[in-house]
Amino acid sequence: MQTLYTATAIVTNGRNGHGETNDGRLKVELSHPVIQPRPATGTDPEQLFAVGYAGCYGGACAYAAKLLNLELAAAPEVRSEVSLMKRDDEGFSVRVQLHLTLQGVSQAQAEAIASKGHAICPYSDVLKAGVVATDVVGVPIAA
Numbered sequence: 001m002q003t004l005y006t007a008t009a010i011v012t013n014g015r016n017g018h019g020e021t022n023d024g025r026l027k028v029e030l031s032h033p034v035i036q037p038r039p040a041t042g043t044d045p046e047q048l049f050a051v052g053y054a055g056c057y058g059g060a061c062a063y064a065a066k067l068l069n070l071e072l073a074a075a076p077e078v079r080s081e082v083s084l085m086k087r088d089d090e091g092f093s094v095r096v097q098l099h100l101t102l103q104g105v106s107q108a109q110a111e112a113i114a115s116k117g118h119a120i121c122p123y124s125d126v127l128k129a130g131v132v133a134t135d136v137v138g139v140p141i142a143a
Contacts, residue, residue: 015044033084046082046094053123054080057098060124061117065102068112073104076117096127 011019015032031042058078065072079099087093100117102110118124 016042046084049094049096050080050082053082053096054078054098056123057100057117057121060121061100061102061113064113064116064120065105068109068116070105070109070113072102076113077101 008022009019009026010022011017011030013030015030016035017030018028019030020027028048029042031039031044033044033046055078057080058076061076061078062072065076077100079101081097081099083095083097085093085095100110100114102113105113118128
């Protein structure tokens with residue numbers, strides 16, 4: 001595969017921390033969505049993921065329509081719901097539900113666009129494939 005773009009962000013203090021991209025275009029305060037009282041400011045990773053996935057999938061569906069020679073009457077609208085889930089093994093997971101609205105096409109055409117959109121969308125691809133690589137560095141404290 002050819003790398004087209006890499007986004008880099010650093011977050012300190014996890015879900016109650018600060019995140020920032022290396023280019024400074026995004027700076028965000030994070031607040032935990034479940035622990036109460038939740039601060040009045042800050043977003044959470046699920047909200048960021050919901051926006052990112054909806055944007056990516058919507059773009060993929062617009063591209064899919066072009067590849068299928070279908071003309072949409074308006075840009076695709078994607079409402080994404082990202083739910084934080086607690087697993088029985090004390091870990092956590094997310095569940096994603098996407099709601100896609102496509103103007104100017106039949107139901108069958110919309111389903112074809114949606115399917116091809118998932119085949120094109122890198123968010124859908126990584127969720128399907130479970131591709132996550134982790135590089136870990138331990139830094140001992142000098143005595």
